Amino acid sequence: IKNLITGEKLDIPPLLVEQYPVLKELEKKIREGQLGLFDEK
Numbered sequence: 001i002k003n004l005i006t007g008e009k010l011d012i013p014p015l016l017v018e019q020y021p022v023l024k025e026l027e028k029k030i031r032e033g034q035l036g037l038f039d040e041k
Contacts, residue, residue, distance in 0.1 A: 017024045 017027075
C-alpha cells in the first residue's frame with residue numbers, strides 16, 4: 001500500500017478500494033489537503 005502514494009499522484013486500484021473502503025476516504029482527505037502529506041506550491 002505504501003507504494004501507491006508517489007509524490008504528486010495518488011493512484012489506488014479500484015479493486016483495492018473495494019476491499020478497503022477506508023482508502024477511498026483517505027484518498028478524499030489527501031486530495032482535500034487535510035492530511036498535509038503533499039506540499040502544494
